Each structure stands twice: as C-alpha cells, then as structure tokens.
Amino acid sequence: MTAVVETEGLTKFYGRRRGLEDLNLVIRPGEVFGYLGPNGAGKTTTIRLLLDVIRPTAGRVTVLGVDPRDARVRGRIGYLPGELTLEGRERARDYLTFLGGMRGGVPRERITRLAERLEADLSVPMGKLSKGNKQKVGLIQAFMHEPEFLILDEPTSGLDPLVQQEFLAMVREVRASGRTVLMSSHVLAEAENVSDRVGIVRAGRLVAVEDVAALRERAVRTVEFHFDAPVPREAFENLPGVRDLRVEGTSVRVTIDGRPDALVKAAARFTVVHMVSADPDLEEIFLTYYSEEGERHARTGV
Numbered sequence: 001m002t003a004v005v006e007t008e009g010l011t012k013f014y015g016r017r018r019g020l021e022d023l024n025l026v027i028r029p030g031e032v033f034g035y036l037g038p039n040g041a042g043k044t045t046t047i048r049l050l051l052d053v054i055r056p057t058a059g060r061v062t063v064l065g066v067d068p069r070d071a072r073v074r075g076r077i078g079y080l081p082g083e084l085t086l087e088g089r090e091r092a093r094d095y096l097t098f099l100g101g102m103r104g105g106v107p108r109e110r111i112t113r114l115a116e117r118l119e120a121d122l123s124v125p126m127g128k129l130s131k132g133n134k135q136k137v138g139l140i141q142a143f144m145h146e147p148e149f150l151i152l153d154e155p156t157s158g159l160d161p162l163v164q165q166e167f168l169a170m171v172r173e174v175r176a177s178g179r180t181v182l183m184s185s186h187v188l189a190e191a192e193n194v195s196d197r198v199g200i201v202r203a204g205r206l207v208a209v210e211d212v213a214a215l216r217e218r219a220v221r222t223v224e225f226h227f228d229a230p231v232p233r234e235a236f237e238n239l240p241g242v243r244d245l246r247v248e249g250t251s252v253r254v255t256i257d258g259r260p261d262a263l264v265k266a267a268a269r270f271t272v273v274h275m276v277s278a279d280p281d282l283e284e285i286f287l288t289y290y291s292e293e294g295e296r297h298a299r300t301g302v
C-alpha cells in the first residue's frame, strides 16, 4: 500500500535558522501518528511542508502518493492549522456551508452532527467566537468532508476535557474507517490515548519514532495482589520481569518490567481477593527514553 506520507531527507531552513533537518518519515495508511515535540521543535514546519504552504530547502516528500504541489491532493486532506484565524461577521455555520460547497458539497446534517458532538455554537459571527469555539469550528471543517488524511496541528488546544474526549472518539472513528491521522502536540498525554505510533521531534530533528503499544509493554509498573490467606514467597521469586518482590502476609507487591503474564499466572494459583495495577506513566517512560536514547539518536543518528 502507498504510504500516506513519505519523506526523504526533508529539510527546511528559514535563512540560516533550522526549521527541520533531514526528516525521514513514513506514515502508513490507517494509522494515527502522534507528532510530538516542544515549542519550536519543527512540527508546524513539517506540516506546512506536507501541505505545500512552504517549500523544502532540500529533500523530497510525497503525500497520498503525490507531490504536495499537485493541487488535487488538497481536497483529499483535512487540515486544522495551529494558528486559526477566523474573523468577520459571517456566522460559523454559513462559513462551514460555504467551505463544504467548495469541497464538493458536505451534507448539512453532517455539520450539525459534528457541531453537536463538539458542543460548538455555530450561530455566532466568526469574529465573536471564543477561542475554544474557534478551535471547534476548525475541527469541524477538518473532519466534515471525511478526508482520507487528517492533519491536525495541536488539535485539543483550548478544548475542555469532555470535548477533548469526544474529539478523541472522532479520531478513533477515522482510524476505524481506514483513514489516516497525523496530529501534532507538545503534550504526550494528549497523543498517547489515540496514537498507534509517536514521533518525537526536537530542535528540527526527528529523534525517535515509537510504537505506543511497544512503549507501554516496556513500561515499568507496580502491581499488588491481596490473597485470602498468606502466600509463600517462593511462588513469586525469579519470575521473568519481576523485580522488587515484597511479600507481607496476604499481600504481594512487585515492580514488573514488561509483560505481567508470568506474575498473573503465579498469582492465579492462589485465591486473589483484590488486585491493584498502577497504569504506567507513559510520559515518564517517554521522557526517560527521550533523554537517554533521544540524545543518542540526535548525536549519532542511530
């Protein structure tokens, strides 16, 4: 299958200032790719290159199999810019209807349904929309024509937590229909929920690309079992991935590194009355990885 995005040595300098350097990235059809990095890392630069808003200094890029300069590809993409400018007296609904017409006609009910889901007020003139409502209008226009590829720059900024959840549900639906999403963020927690893979960019360089499920599997977490009677320590010793074993009467507390399978099977030989497993803090794992491996990647390129 053709990659949705494929870049080779993609580079953008603004004069002497590095925006992005030597980006080699493939985004596969049907995945949600989280593009993460601190402010000024190069996320927006990458997105603008994909959309032909700016042109590369060096390197190559294809989007949905074609050069982004091919204007026909634009209609197949839904784009939420990071800095949205929605001004004027036109009502949000009229603006969205107009845009929908430009994109070959978007059913009115679809716009209404998206507005309901995001709790967006479309009766307000655009210039008078609150920041959060502007963001919602931006999201509606990105999703409404059901594009093959959604590029969302900081999509949840300004949205309250409940609306964020709804947005994430929308992203999952896009993936379920086999379409592709690239979303940028400077917060891992926001992207980890829905992303299949995450890429980290820093100071214009991609320092890591990780599978979220694999990252979770590598995570260190604490697990606690409570049994109906005291258990022998030996039953939990030397289990693969188990560290810091503490057996106190009827409870067992361990740190596990990787899969909990062996531990769960060992515990299942006794009567478990209660179990606590702290969710791995992906942000923490990622930061560890980011500071150790990431530094190495950045230095050596491997």
Ligand SMILES: Nc1ncnc2c1ncn2[C@@H]1O[C@H](COP(=O)(O)OP(=O)(O)OP(=O)(O)O)[C@@H](O)[C@H]1O
Binding pocket: 014, 017, 018, 019, 020, 037, 038, 039, 040, 041, 042, 043, 044, 045, 046, 082, 186
């Ligand atoms: N038009 C421009 N002219 C000069 N430098 C620019 C321009 N746009 C971006 N840069 C620089 O390129 C680098 C990458 O910026 P970019 O906007 O891509 O980062 P970002 O990861 O999107 O950050 P943010 O989260 O703040 O939007 C920064 O050092 C920025 O100052």
